[in-house]
Amino acid sequence: MKLAASLHRRFVVDDVSYVYATGSAAVLRLDDVSTSLLDAFAVEGGRNLAEWESDNADADDLVDRKATLDQMVAMGLVRPAGETAPPASKLPPMPFPLATLVLNVTNKCNLSCTYCYEYGEDRIADSTRADGTVKAPMMSAETACQSVDFLFESAAARRDVTITFFGGETLLNFGTIKAAVEHAEERARAEDKLVGFSLTTNATLLTDEVVDFLVSHRFGVNVSIDGDQKTHDRHRTFKSGRGSYEMIVPRIKGFIARNKAADGRPIGARVTLTAGMTGVCEIYAHLHGELGFDEVGFAPVTSAKENDYALSDENYWQILDEFAALAEDYVVAAAEDRPHGFSNLNDVLRELHQGINKAHPCGAGLGLLGVSTEGELGLCHRFVESGEHEVGNVATGLDEEKRREFLEAGHISTKVACHECFARPLCSGGCYHEAYVRYEDATKPNLHYCEWIRAWTDLGLRTYGRIMNANPGYMARFEDRRAAAVAAAHEPIENTAPAGTEPTL
Numbered sequence: 086m087k088l089a090a091s092l093h094r095r096f097v098v099d100d101v102s103y104v105y106a107t108g109s110a111a112v113l114r115l116d117d118v119s120t121s122l123l124d125a126f127a128v129e130g131g132r133n134l135a136e137w138e139s140d141n142a143d144a145d146d147l148v149d150r151k152a153t154l155d156q157m158v159a160m161g162l163v164r165p166a167g168e169t170a171p172p173a174s175k176l177p178p179m180p181f182p183l184a185t186l187v188l189n190v191t192n193k194c195n196l197s198c199t200y201c202y203e204y205g206e207d208r209i210a211d212s213t214r215a216d217g218t219v220k221a222p223m224m225s226a227e228t229a230c231q232s233v234d235f236l237f238e239s240a241a242a243r244r245d246v247t248i249t250f251f252g253g254e255t256l257l258n259f260g261t262i263k264a265a266v267e268h269a270e271e272r273a274r275a276e277d278k279l280v281g282f283s284l285t286t287n288a289t290l291l292t293d294e295v296v297d298f299l300v301s302h303r304f305g306v307n308v309s310i311d312g313d314q315k316t317h318d319r320h321r322t323f324k325s326g327r328g329s330y331e332m333i334v335p336r337i338k339g340f341i342a343r344n345k346a347a348d349g350r351p352i353g354a355r356v357t358l359t360a361g362m363t364g365v366c367e368i369y370a371h372l373h374g375e376l377g378f379d380e381v382g383f384a385p386v387t388s389a390k391e392n393d394y395a396l397s398d399e400n401y402w403q404i405l406d407e408f409a410a411l412a413e414d415y416v417v418a419a420a421e422d423r424p425h426g427f428s429n430l431n432d433v434l435r436e437l438h439q440g441i442n443k444a445h446p447c448g449a450g451l452g453l454l455g456v457s458t459e460g461e462l463g464l465c466h467r468f469v470e471s472g473e474h475e476v477g478n479v480a481t482g483l484d485e486e487k488r489r490e491f492l493e494a495g496h497i498s499t500k501v502a503c504h505e506c507f508a509r510p511l512c513s514g515g516c517y518h519e520a521y522v523r524y525e526d527a528t529k530p531n532l533h534y535c536e537w538i539r540a541w542t543d544l545g546l547r548t549y550g551r552i553m554n555a556n557p558g559y560m561a562r563f564e565d566r567r568a569a570a571v572a573a574a575h576e577p578i579e580n581t582a583p584a585g586t587e588p589t590l
């Protein structure tokens with residue numbers, strides 16, 4: 086029999102060797118024996134096992150070598166030569182129980198941010214009905230409660246469900262949010278389920294009443310804010326052109342203080358990175374250190390190249406350099422067992438530690454759906470009101486056949502270009518919405534950004550290795566799979582390897 090090393094990524098940090106086995110998504114520490122075995126089987130076409138045994142027959146540690154080889158086979162790092170590595174094309178049992186519903190409670194906003202996708206080329210939603218009339222800009226309380234009922238019924242036996250409110254500016258429709266929360270809590274009590282809430286806001290409408298409500302219902306809140314006043318006000322303005330920083334900062338500070346006093350869930354800042362605004366470390370220092378956000382997440386703007394705020398390729402690499410610098414800060418904190426609020430890195434470390442191996446890039450269409458203001462169901466919040474991707478209505482139910490067709494087409498087994506990529510377990514082809522905007526096909530892999538994704542995954546792996554060397558106990562915080570699933574908007578967790586870095590091979 087011939088054996089060959091399967092797809093993997095090797096890296097050395099602080100003189101310790103690691104390997105990331107793509108097939109099983111396990112991070113393994115290598116010792117001298119496993120390093121030499123990996124070298125022996127990482128040859129074109131593989132190596133004959135009998136031949137290897139006879140070459141090693143005189144070795145004093147042959148028993149050890151064979152045992153290590155068996156472990157490497159068990160971990161999927163060494164496999165029969167010629168065997169295909171990508172996961173088989175199969176969906177979990179359908180209908181898959183829903184976990185998260187994202188309610189687009191309004192399409193309206195009281196700000197006029199220059200890069201907003203709601204008004205940009207990336208918007209694929211169409212708010213016009215077949216008869217030419219315009220759809221409701223605000224979700225009614227009745228539709229919101231109907232959506233809650235739909236979620237509870239579609240969740241079947243699943244105990245945890247999450248409702249996320251999205252916009253426009255979500256708090257413009259606070260009345261509907263309150264009605265939905267009240268109704269969801271009633272149903273949760275009656276059915277012994279746990280319901281969680283989250284919301285994204287621009288913070289302009291964070292009044293005392295709103296803050297009390299968010300804190301008392303333990304909302305997970307993400308505030309859209311781009312940095313200090315100069316940075317933030319460049320794009321996040323009112324229609325008059327006036328920046329919104331001055332107005333939101335006192336409200337944010339009040340909210341954070343009130344939330345901390347009540348021991349509420351972490352409050353996150355969501356930063357949109359644009360041309361000329363790629364100073365991640367400085368932005369982090371301001372938002373975390375000065376304003377007190379628990380977590381800060383960074384998202385590059387999605388935009389046509391012609392826009393003056395669009396990120397150039399050079400900007401993307403500057404962002405990666407900044408991410409690397411912030412990862413240094415993270416490693417220092419982790420070595421001292423202090424949590425760090427760089428949420429992009431927290432997400433990657435959690436996925437690496439849990440051995441996440443995605444068959445789909447995210448939960449869209451599987452555990453997660455979006456709902457439009459009029460109750461139409463979309464694959465996620467960015468696909469609502471896109472006729473092509475409509476998968477039913479909260480009043481009439483989910484179109485299971487269309488859902489299944491989409492999930493089969495978007496499965497990693499169909500993305501042949503990704504099969505030889507070591508970053509596949511975490512990326513799995515990337516965001517469907519971005520793929521649709523780029524290639525007019527949501528199920529295509531986002532091959533335009535592979536180099537960057539691989540470099541970012543590599544940074545995540547190295548950071549993981551450094552923390553495992555310095556303070557392995559730090560990773561325990563990522564071991565609660567239930568909390569992680571909630572945080573990740575109930576992404577499907579399939580084909581998972583055993584959690585964590587395995588003992589030295």
Ligand code: SF4
Nearest residue numbers: 503506509512514535
């Ligand atoms: S889209 Fe690119 S980076 Fe992502 S898994 Fe596919 S080949 Fe790898």
Ligand code: SF4
Nearest residue numbers: 447449465516517518
């Ligand atoms: S990653 Fe893309 S497709 Fe998935 S939920 Fe987010 S926006 Fe939607």
